[in-house]
Amino acid sequence: MKGLRLHNYWRSSASWRVRLTLHLKGVPFEYVAVHLLKDGGQQNSDAYRSVNPMRTVPTLEWMEADGTERRLSQSLAIVELLQERFPTPSVFPEDSYLRARARMMAEYVNSGMQPLQNLSVLQRIKSELKGDDKAWGAYWNARGLEALETMVQPTAGRFCVGDTVSLADVCLVPQLYGARRFALDLSPYPTLLRIEAACAEHPAFQAAHPDRQPDAAPA
Amino acid sequence: MKGLRLHNYWRSSASWRVRLTLHLKGVPFEYVAVHLLKDGGQQNSDAYRSVNPMRTVPTLEWMEADGTERRLSQSLAIVELLQERFPTPSVFPEDSYLRARARMMAEYVNSGMQPLQNLSVLQRIKSELKGDDKAWGAYWNARGLEALETMVQPTAGRFCVGDTVSLADVCLVPQLYGARRFALDLSPYPTLLRIEAACAEHPAFQAAHPDRQPDAAPA
Structure with missing residues (x-):
């Protein structure tokens, strides 16, 4: 998992959860701002809909070791994936x-x-x-x-x-x-x-x- | 994990997800009906609030091997736990x-x-x-x-x-x-x-x- 890019918005709480998980795990990422109010909501643009048909933030983009490009939305699904790919420090209790x-x-x-x-x-x-x-x-x-x-x-x-x-x-x-x-x-x-x-x-x-x-x- | 009791309602979609996961995994459970409309909503009763302060269905109750009684709410958290405790058949893709x-x-x-x-x-x-x-x-x-x-x-x-x-x-x-x-x-x-x-x-x-x-x- 490399070249992580996080499409997010500073005040969106779902964006914040993923950003926070990346910081907790010390995983570097590029911050891509999606303004939820400007231009009628940039999440509704055709460009962003092709990234994420749900028109929500955040979306995480990355490249796998074999060069495949990937995208994932839904904050808790992203956190679960980050936990699997970067297990330590864990954000899940052991028990x-x-x-x-x-x-x-x-x-x-x-x-x-x-x-x-x-x-x-x-x-x-x-x-x-x-x-x-x-x-x-x-x-x-x-x-x-x-x-x-x-x-x-x-x-x-x-x-x-x-x-x-x-x-x-x-x-x-x-x-x-x-x-x-x-x-x-x-x-x-x-x-x-x-x-x-x-x-x-x-x-x-x-x-x-x-x-x-x-x-x-x-x- | 034994003596599973599922507090749920026939038409609640979150209840249905957990019920379905139990059936997919072949795990027997007791069905406890919580009527969301009767009596002003049985989920709002003091008895049910002590089971689940969120006043939502479903809630799963069970006993651990050492006799400890447990309760858990939120359908996807329950499904994740059932997957960990009863891994096969899996409801999560391998990849x-x-x-x-x-x-x-x-x-x-x-x-x-x-x-x-x-x-x-x-x-x-x-x-x-x-x-x-x-x-x-x-x-x-x-x-x-x-x-x-x-x-x-x-x-x-x-x-x-x-x-x-x-x-x-x-x-x-x-x-x-x-x-x-x-x-x-x-x-x-x-x-x-x-x-x-x-x-x-x-x-x-x-x-x-x-x-x-x-x-x-x-x-």
């Missing part, structure tokens, strides 16, 4: 049940929270249904974080599963950043905030933060 | 890249389609936003199936990835069933329909079908 719990928390963020408040959904809530997109996003984040705060209790150490960074932290940190964009009060989730603070001290989490990316445009 | 493609298609259904049209979201579209929940569900299914039809082309054989059933088929079949509930015209997706027909001939797909479950109440 089978703890590994399953890490995947459970990751999937809960990935399928139970993030999709309900991503850009294309918020746009449709606002434009088609004339709904309050901020209230919609806040509702699903609050509901999800309440469940996550309970879910993390049996395994929490310094991080979501014990004292080692795992896939669960990789998904949690971008989601908390997203929740703040809906002006959500996060004080009911002290365990999640404590874990987030521990992650913030980790060099890979610092390097992968949205504000540090080349296409960042903080308000 | 690393094809395995990643199977996970990509599964995640696209799991996070890009199903969450946007699940029961709790449709209820909120209707009750809070006074929106047309059927039109909402149809929109995301049509958009998703269009992408899936393109995505499956490079690998499709009898099934989504070659001629062996994988995780991708496990996610596709319940999603197509769900799409029909929104009265969607599926003729633009001939490859997906052909794969669905091949799956319908497989005994495990037959055994896991919603209409065959103890809590089924077909209209």
Whole structure:
């Protein structure tokens, strides 16, 4: 696996998960910015649709040892592949049940929270249904974080599963950043905030933060 | 892993994925019905919240060899665990890249389609936003199936990835069933329909079908 190129967007949480996994594993990659708002959304361009028919970020491109060019989308599928190709340091707990719990928390963020408040959904809530997109996003984040705060209790150490960074932290940190964009009060989730603070001290989490990316445009 | 109990609902597509994986692997389990509509949704009861704070189905319960009782939620995390504990027959392609493609298609259904049209979201579209929940569900299914039809082309054989059933088929079949509930015209997706027909001939797909479950109440 060489010549890795990551099509991503600084503030997309799914992009962030993959970027973070690459940084955690120390795998170098080229950053290709796809602006989700500019030009009606660059992910909707014909050029990007040929890279990824789902029109989502991130997409990882690379070359195999035999020269074959490959592409893959869906953040958790990419993380699983990176784990198989670059096993150390691992982002999966050693113990089978703890590994399953890490995947459970990751999937809960990935399928139970993030999709309900991503850009294309918020746009449709606002434009088609004339709904309050901020209230919609806040509702699903609050509901999800309440469940996550309970879910993390049996395994929490310094991080979501014990004292080692795992896939669960990789998904949690971008989601908390997203929740703040809906002006959500996060004080009911002290365990999640404590874990987030521990992650913030980790060099890979610092390097992968949205504000540090080349296409960042903080308000 | 013994004494498996699956808390699930006949028509929930996430429940169906786990049920199907158990049938594909020939693992016996007890079926515990959680009715998502009766009693204001049995998943919202205190009893079920103590089983699963996310209030989602499915949840798998089992006992480890040493007597420890375990619980796990999130369909794809459960499928990954079942694959690790009961490796044959496998629901993951042998080849690393094809395995990643199977996970990509599964995640696209799991996070890009199903969450946007699940029961709790449709209820909120209707009750809070006074929106047309059927039109909402149809929109995301049509958009998703269009992408899936393109995505499956490079690998499709009898099934989504070659001629062996994988995780991708496990996610596709319940999603197509769900799409029909929104009265969607599926003729633009001939490859997906052909794969669905091949799956319908497989005994495990037959055994896991919603209409065959103890809590089924077909209209």
